[in-house]
Amino acid sequence: MKLMIPKESLVKKIIYQILRRYGIIHTQEELSEIVKSELKKINKKFTITPNRVRKIAIQIKDVEITVKTKKSKKPNPVKCPVCGNKLKIIYGKNLIGKKIPIGFQCSICQYRCDEKFFSPMKYEFKLIKK
Numbered sequence: 001m002k003l004m005i006p007k008e009s010l011v012k013k014i015i016y017q018i019l020r021r022y023g024i025i026h027t028q029e030e031l032s033e034i035v036k037s038e039l040k041k042i043n044k045k046f047t048i049t050p051n052r053v054r055k056i057a058i059q060i061k062d063v064e065i066t067v068k069t070k071k072s073k074k075p076n077p078v079k080c081p082v083c084g085n086k087l088k089i090i091y092g093k094n095l096i097g098k099k100i101p102i103g104f105q106c107s108i109c110q111y112r113c114d115e116k117f118f119s120p121m122k123y124e125f126k127l128i129k130k
């Protein structure tokens with residue numbers, strides 16, 4: 001079965017309806033599961049990732065997203081597992097524009113590892129009441 005990517009406008013509509021129904025959704029995964037099941041009612045071939053659901057949710061004016069960073073239990077890697085060189089931290093911006101470490105990079109062999117070490121970040125989705 002070939003999978004289909006739903007249009008952004010459709011996903012926006014679905015997220016909005018879900019939040020109207022539930023008020024608040026506590027994780028990105030939960031939201032994406034509900035979005036996915038709603039999409040499948042429309043077309044069984046539709047698929048979507050939690051990251052895309054979040055990125056689309058951000059664009060909806062009436063949706064408020066709260067970011068909660070949970071400390072990872074995993075220790076941060078210090079040395080490159082490929083060449084043993086010291087790793088450099090890569091910084092990025094989170095949803096609310098704060099500078100946060102998002103991964104590590106080796107300047108010698110270009111080994112790179114990403115946010116898995118800093119996750120999981122918890123996102124809460126809420127409809128702003130008028």
Ligand SMILES: [Zn+2]
Pocket residue numbers: 080081082083084085106107108109110111
């Ligand atoms: Zn390396």
